[in-house]
Amino acid sequence: MSKIINKEILSDKVVKIEIEAPRIAQKRKAGHFVIVKIGEKGERIPLTISQADESKGTITLIVQKVGVSSHKLCDLAVGDEVSSVVGPLGQSTHVENVGTVLCAGGGVGIAPLLPIVEAMKEAGNKVISVLAGRSQEFIILEDEIRKASDEVIIMTDDGTYGNKGLVTEGMEEVIQREKVNLAVTIGPAVMMKFCSILTKKYNIPTVASLNTVMVDGSGMCGACRITVDGETKFVCVDGPEFDAHQIDFDEMLMRLRAYKDEEADAYQSFMNNK
Amino acid sequence: MEIMKEDTTYLQELRKIAWREELRKSIPAKERTAKERVSMPSQDPIIRSTNSDEVNTGLMSELAIGEAQRCLDCVNPTCIDGCPVNINIPSFIKHIEKSDFLGAAKVLKETSALPAVCGRVCPQEVQCEATCFYTVKLKKAPVAIGHLERFAADFERESGSVSVPKIASDNGYKIAIIGSGPAGLSAAGDLAKMGCDVTVFEALHEIGGVLKYGIPEFRLPNSVVDVEINSLKQMGVKFFTNFVVGSTASIQDLRDEGFDAFFVSSGAGLPNFMGIPGENYSGIMSSNEYLTRVNLMKAAHADYDTPVYIGKNVAVIGGGNTAMDSVRTAKRLGAERSMIIYRRSMDEMPARVEEIEHAVEEGIEFMCLNNPIEYFANENGHVSKVRVQKMELGEPDASGRRRPVPIENSEYELDVDLVVVSVGVSPNPLIPKSLPELEMTRWGTIVVDEDTMQAKNVPDVFAGGDIVRGGATVILAMGDGRKAAQGILNYVQSKK
Numbered sequence: 069m070s071k072i073i074n075k076e077i078l079s080d081k082v083v084k085i086e087i088e089a090p091r092i093a094q095k096r097k098a099g100h101f102v103i104v105k106i107g108e109k110g111e112r113i114p115l116t117i118s119q120a121d122e123s124k125g126t127i128t129l130i131v132q133k134v135g136v137s138s139h140k141l142c143d144l145a146v147g148d149e150v151s152s153v154v155g156p157l158g159q160s161t162h163v164e165n166v167g168t169v170l171c172a173g174g175g176v177g178i179a180p181l182l183p184i185v186e187a188m189k190e191a192g193n194k195v196i197s198v199l200a201g202r203s204q205e206f207i208i209l210e211d212e213i214r215k216a217s218d219e220v221i222i223m224t225d226d227g228t229y230g231n232k233g234l235v236t237e238g239m240e241e242v243i244q245r246e247k248v249n250l251a252v253t254i255g256p257a258v259m260m261k262f263c264s265i266l267t268k269k270y271n272i273p274t275v276a277s278l279n280t281v282m283v284d285g286s287g288m289c290g291a292c293r294i295t296v297d298g299e300t301k302f303v304c305v306d307g308p309e310f311d312a313h314q315i316d317f318d319e320m321l322m323r324l325r326a327y328k329d330e331e332a333d334a335y336q337s338f339m340n341n342k
Numbered sequence: 343m344e345i346m347k348e349d350t351t352y353l354q355e356l357r358k359i360a361w362r363e364e365l366r367k368s369i370p371a372k373e374r375t376a377k378e379r380v381s382m383p384s385q386d387p388i389i390r391s392t393n394s395d396e397v398n399t400g401l402m403s404e405l406a407i408g409e410a411q412r413c414l415d416c417v418n419p420t421c422i423d424g425c426p427v428n429i430n431i432p433s434f435i436k437h438i439e440k441s442d443f444l445g446a447a448k449v450l451k452e453t454s455a456l457p458a459v460c461g462r463v464c465p466q467e468v469q470c471e472a473t474c475f476y477t478v479k480l481k482k483a484p485v486a487i488g489h490l491e492r493f494a495a496d497f498e499r500e501s502g503s504v505s506v507p508k509i510a511s512d513n514g515y516k517i518a519i520i521g522s523g524p525a526g527l528s529a530a531g532d533l534a535k536m537g538c539d540v541t542v543f544e545a546l547h548e549i550g551g552v553l554k555y556g557i558p559e560f561r562l563p564n565s566v567v568d569v570e571i572n573s574l575k576q577m578g579v580k581f582f583t584n585f586v587v588g589s590t591a592s593i594q595d596l597r598d599e600g601f602d603a604f605f606v607s608s609g610a611g612l613p614n615f616m617g618i619p620g621e622n623y624s625g626i627m628s629s630n631e632y633l634t635r636v637n638l639m640k641a642a643h644a645d646y647d648t649p650v651y652i653g654k655n656v657a658v659i660g661g662g663n664t665a666m667d668s669v670r671t672a673k674r675l676g677a678e679r680s681m682i683i684y685r686r687s688m689d690e691m692p693a694r695v696e697e698i699e700h701a702v703e704e705g706i707e708f709m710c711l712n713n714p715i716e717y718f719a720n721e722n723g724h725v726s727k728v729r730v731q732k733m734e735l736g737e738p739d740a741s742g743r744r745r746p747v748p749i750e751n752s753e754y755e756l757d758v759d760l761v762v763v764s765v766g767v768s769p770n771p772l773i774p775k776s777l778p779e780l781e782m783t784r785w786g787t788i789v790v791d792e793d794t795m796q797a798k799n800v801p802d803v804f805a806g807g808d809i810v811r812g813g814a815t816v817i818l819a820m821g822d823g824r825k826a827a828q829g830i831l832n833y834v835q836s837k838k
C-alpha cells in the first residue's frame with residue numbers, strides 16, 4: 069500500500085499525484101517506470117516516474133485518463149492508498165551531453181517525456197521540445213516542459229493552439245535550421261513511427277520510448293514483446309527505450325490493438341456506472 | 343537416493359512400534375494386495391469443463407482408510423526412494439489406516455512444508471508411486487500415495503486444528519528470501535523454525551509464485567496455498583510484496599540493512615517463444631501471460647479490470663503441465679475447440695499423467711506429432727490460421743526421448759483465433775544481472791553446491807528451485823528450500 073500525499077489537477081484529463089514510495093524514490097533514474105494496481109480487482113498499469121523526492125520518500129506520477137485504470141487512479145484523493153506500486157522497472161535513459169536534443173512528445177507521451185527532457189537539460193544539452201496533440205486540450209504539462217527546455221514548439225492537428233500541423237512538421241523545421249545530435253520521441257505508436265522515418269531521413273540517432281501493453285512488468289509474460297532489429301525484445305526489461313530506427317512499428321501498432329474492443333467496452337460501462 | 347544410514351534405522355524403529363506391528367498383522371498381506379486401487383472422486387467432465395472448481399473432489403475417510411490398507415508397510419519401503427524429499431510414506435499411510443488423520447498430517451509436515459500442494463501436483467507416477475512395491479514387484483497399480491497425502495493434509499486444514507510448528511528461540515540471524523514460490527516458502531518455514539528472522543520479498547502483488555499465477559484453481563485452489571502462507575505468517579515470517587530485489591533494492595542494500603544471508607528462489611519465469619514467422623500477431627501469447635491474466639488477475643471475472651482474449655478455436659503449443667493447464671483453461675472459458683499441438687507423441691508428453699487423462703475426458707483435442715511452423719493473421723493483425731507440419735519419431739536424442747522429425751509436404755492449416763505458446767521457460771535473469779559475480783550455467787541457471795545450495799563466489803547467497811534447475815517441479819523446489827535452510831544456518835553460525 070502506498071499513500072497519496074499530494075494531488076494536482078493539471079487539466080481535465082491529466083492529474084499529477086505524489087505517492088509515498090521511499091525505496092523507489094531512492095533508486096529511480098530518468099526513464100524508469102512503476103507498475104501500479106488500484107484496488108483488489110484492479111489491473112496492473114505501467115506509468116513513468118516523473119519526479120522523485122528522496123528526502124520525502126515520494127515519487128510523482130503524471131497520469132492521463134484514457135481508460136478504466138488511469139481514470140480510477142486519477143479519481144483517488146489525497147490520503148487514499150494505491151494498492152500496489154512496484155519498481156523502479158525498465159532500463160533508465162542513457163543520458164549524456166551530446167549537444168542538441170530534440171524531444172518530441174505527443175498526447176499520452178508527454179508525461180513520460182518530461183523526466184527525460186529534465187535529465188537531458190541537466191546533463192548540459194540544448195533541449196528543444198516539440199509537443200503535439202489533436203487539439204489544445206491534449207497539450208499537457210506545457211509549463212513543466214518549458215522550464216526544462218531551451219525552446220518549445222507546440223503543434224495541434226486542428227490549429228486550436230500553437231502551430232497547425234503534425235509533430236513531424238515541427239521537428240523538421242528544427243532539423244532544417246540547426247544541427248540536432250539526438251532525437252527522443254514518445255507518444256502514440258503511429259506518431260513515433262513517423263518521427264522515426266523523419267529522423268532516419270536526416271540520419272539523426274533517435275530513441276523511442278515504447279508504451280506497449282504490459283502485465284507483470286518484470287519479463288515474465290511476454291505481453292510487451294516487440295521486434296527490434298529482427299529480434300524479439302521485452303519492453304519492460306529490455307526497454308522501454310530503443311533505437312527507433314530498428315523498431316518494427318507496424319507490428320507494435322498491430323499488437324496495441326489487441327484489447328481495444330474489451331477496453332472500450334470496459335470504459336463505457338465504467339463511465340456509465342460512475 | 344539420498345537416504346542416509348541413520349534414516350533407515352529410524353524408519354525401521356518406527357516400523358517396530360507396537361501399533362504398527364499390530365496393524366500389519368490385522369489384515370493378511372494377500373487380502374491387502376487383492377484390493378483394487380481407489381479411484382479419486384472427481385467432478386463430471388462435462389460439468390467441470392464449464393466451471394473453475396477443483397476437478398478432484400478428494401477421498402472420503404472410508405476410501406482413504408481402504409486405500410491405506412493396501413500399503414504393505416514394507417520392510418524396505420522403496421516408495422521413499424522415489425520421493426525427492428524422502429517423506430516417511432508408510433508411517434503417514436499407517437496413521438491413516440488407524441484413523442489418526444492428524445497424526446498422518448504431522449508425519450508429512452516433518453518433511454514437507456506443503457503436503458496439500460504436493461499431494462495434488464506431484465508427478466507421483468514417476469516418483470513415489472513409480473518405486474512402490476506394487477509397481478516394481480507386483481506389477482499392479484501402486485498405492486495411491488498422492489491421493490492419501492492430499493487427504494491427510496486436507497483433513498488437517500479442514501479440521502481447523504492446523505498445528506503451527508514449534509519455533510526455536512530467536513537466534514539473531516536475519517535472512518532474506520527472494521521469491522515466494524514453493525522453494526522460498528519451504529526455506530522460510532524451516533528458517534523460521536530454526537529461530538531466524540525471515541523476510542520474503544516478492545515481485546508480484548501476491549505470494550505463492552507459480553502456485554498462484556500459474557497452476558489454475560481447478561487443480562490447486564488458492565485457498566489451499568493461502569492456509570500454508572498464513573501458517574508461515576503465524577510463525578513470524580514477514581512478507582513484502584511488490585518488491586523486486588535487484589530493482590527496488592539490491593542485494594548489497596539488503597546486506598547494509600543487516601541481512602546475513604540470502605536465498606534466491608526467483609524461479610524460471612521467462613517465457614520461451616519458438617521464433618517462427620507471425621508469432622507476434624495479436625492473439626498469440628505465452629502460457630505465462632494467459633495463465634497470469636486468468637489466475638492472478640482474474641481476467642475472466644467481469645468485475646475485474648484486466649482483459650483476456652476469449653478464444654473460439656484455441657491452439658496450445660506444447661505438452662507439459664503448463665500446456666495442459668492453458669488448454670483446459672481455454673475450454674473452461676468457453677472455447678469451441680481446445681487443441682494441444684505437440685511435436686512428439688502422447689507417450690513423450692512431460693505433463694502429469696492424471697492431467698492428460700483429465701484433459702482427454704474434458705474433450706481436449708490432442709494433435710500429437712504436429713508442429714506449428716507459421717502463423718497468419720486477419721486484416722487487424724489478429725491471428726487467424728496456423729500452418730502445421732506433421733512429424734514422425736526418429737532416433738532417441740541426448741535426453742533419451744525419440745527425436746521428432748518433420749515429414750515433408752505434410753503441412754496443413756488450421757483455423758485459430760487464440761494461440762498459447764507453452765514451449766518452456768528460462769530462468770529469471772534479474773538477480774544474476776544484479777550480482778555479476780555469481781557463477782551461472784550457459785542456460786542461465788545459478789551454479790550451487792549440491793548439498794548446501796550455496797552459490798559459488800558469493801558465500802552469503804544460496805539458491806534453489808527453478809532458478810537452479812530450470813523448469814522443474816514443486817517438490818524439487820521445496821526440497822531445495824529445505825536443504826538451503828540448513829546450509830544457511832550452518833553458514834551464518836560459522837561466520838559469527
Ligand SMILES: Cc1cc2nc3c(=O)[nH]c(=O)nc-3n(C[C@H](O)[C@H](O)[C@H](O)COP(=O)(O)OP(=O)(O)OC[C@H]3O[C@@H](n4cnc5c(N)ncnc54)[C@H](O)[C@@H]3O)c2cc1C
Nearest residue numbers: 113114115116131132134135136137138179180279280331
Ligand atoms: C513504460 C510505460 C510508461 C508509461 N508512462 C505513462 C505516464 O507516465 N503517464 C501516462 O498517463 N501513461 C503512461 N503510460 C501509458 C499507460 O500505461 C496507459 O495509459 C494505461 O495503461 C492505460 O490504462 P487504462 O485502463 O486507463 O486504459 P485502457 O483501457 O488500457 O486503454 C484505453 C484506450 O487508450 C489506448 N491506450 C492505452 N494505452 C495507451 C498507450 N500507452 N498509448 C496510446 N494509447 C493507449 C488504448 O488503446 C485504448 O483505446 C505508459 C506506458 C508504458 C508502457
Ligand SMILES: Cc1cc2nc3c(=O)[nH]c(=O)nc-3n(C[C@H](O)[C@H](O)[C@H](O)COP(=O)(O)OP(=O)(O)OC[C@H]3O[C@@H](n4cnc5c(N)ncnc54)[C@H](O)[C@@H]3O)c2cc1C
Nearest residue numbers: 521523524525545551552556587608609807808814815816
Ligand atoms: C502452469 C504451470 C503448471 C505447473 N504444474 C506443475 C505440477 O503439476 N507439478 C509440479 O510439480 N510442478 C509444476 N509446475 C512447475 C512448478 O510450479 C515449478 O517448478 C515451481 O513452482 C518452482 O518453484 P520456485 O520456488 O523455484 O519458483 P516460482 O514458483 O517460479 O516462484 C518464483 C517467485 O519469485 C518471484 N521473483 C522473481 N524474481 C524476483 C525478484 N528479483 N525479486 C522478488 N521476487 C522475485 C516471482 O515473481 C515468483 O513469484 C508447473 C509450472 C507451471 C508454470
Ligand code: SF4
Nearest residue numbers: 425429460464469470
Ligand atoms: S511429496 Fe510428492 S513424491 Fe513425495 S511422497 Fe508426496 S506425492 Fe510422493
Ligand code: SF4
Nearest residue numbers: 413414416421474475
Ligand atoms: S512401497 Fe508401496 S506398499 Fe511398500 S510401504 Fe511404500 S507405499 Fe506401502
Ligand code: FES
Nearest residue numbers: 285287289290304
Ligand atoms: S510486461 Fe510481462 S514481460 Fe513485459
